[in-house]
Amino acid sequence: MASIPAVLRSEWTKIRTVSSTSWTLISALVVTVALGAALSALLNSTFGDLSPTQRLTFDPTYTSFSGMVLGQLAMVVFGVLVVGSEYSSGMIRNSLAAVPQRGTFLFGKILVAGVLALVVGLVTGFLAFFLGQALLGDHGTDIGEPNVLRAVIGSGLYMALIAVFSMGVAAMLRSSILSLGILMPFFFLVSQILSAVPVAKDVARYFPDQAGSKIMRVVPDALSPDKAPYGPWTGLGIMVLWVVAALVGGYVVMKKRDA
Structure with missing residues (x-):
């Protein structure tokens, strides 16, 4: 039986020695900060062109995170590669032979990668905020x-x-290509489009990205003509439920299916 510390060390070694996972995290930081800075500078120069309503509901904090639309896609790639690369390379058989306890293996991997993603996310958030506010000037x-x-x-x-x-999704689908083929269009296109369609936006509000992004807003209904049916912490809670569902699904699939 593999000990938990040994599993965590093993997963940390895998992540830091695979260049693709490192580059996706760097990309998430750079894209989010750079795009947020560009849009902050643009809004600062065109603030006078905004309508009175737009000025009253302007959210300078959320403006700093404008790059999150693309930055989150790099985080999707990171999450998928951490799990899916084991299946595409065939290493999953060796990993499960070394750690037969599949729950320990899966959640050890998720814990290490999740903590790393959180650290990068926090660094990204603070960098994006301070740079964005500097470029917004008096606004x-x-x-x-x-x-x-x-x-x-x-x-x-x-x-x-x-x-x-x-x-979690990658653990359920057991394929990087399939997981990216579903998640990338969902977050970049489907969710964004449905949130703008009157007959679908009431459902789209409860998608993980739409609900979770509320936590980044200081002005609750900034850039939106409709009042949100929940607050920032409730929105984050909805996103957590999606995450829990994905992890449970991934665990069930890993537990029941062969490598």
Whole structure:
């Protein structure tokens, strides 16, 4: 029986020695910070063109996280590769031979990768916030303002949860290609499109990305004409439920199916 510390060390070694996982985390940070900075600078220069309503509901904190739309896709790739690469390379047989306790193997992998994603997410969130506020100039806000620190920390939690959700999906599908083929269009296209369609947006609000992103907002209904039916912490809770469901599904599949 493999000990938990040994499993954690093994998973840490796998993650840090595979260049693709490192580069996806770096990409998540760079894309999120760079795009958020660009849009913050753009809004600062065009703030006078906004309507009175848009100015009143302007959320400088959430503007800093504009790059999250693309940055979260890098986190999806990271989460999928952490789990799916074992199946595509055939290493899953060796891994399960070394750690027959499949629950210990799966959740050890998720714990290590999840903590790493959280650290990167928090660093990304704080960098994006401070750079974005600097570029917003007089239209920016301060970390000490009400709910701003919650939103910044929430951005890191959001990125970590996206990665962990993707790990659960990859464990269920047991294929990197299939997992990416479903998750990438879902987060980048389907969720975004449905949230803008009147007959579908009431359902899209409860998708993991739509619900979880509420934690990054200081102005609850910024950039949206409709009042959200829940607050930031409830939204994060909805996202956590999606993550738990994906992890349970991944565990059940791994427990019942052969490597």
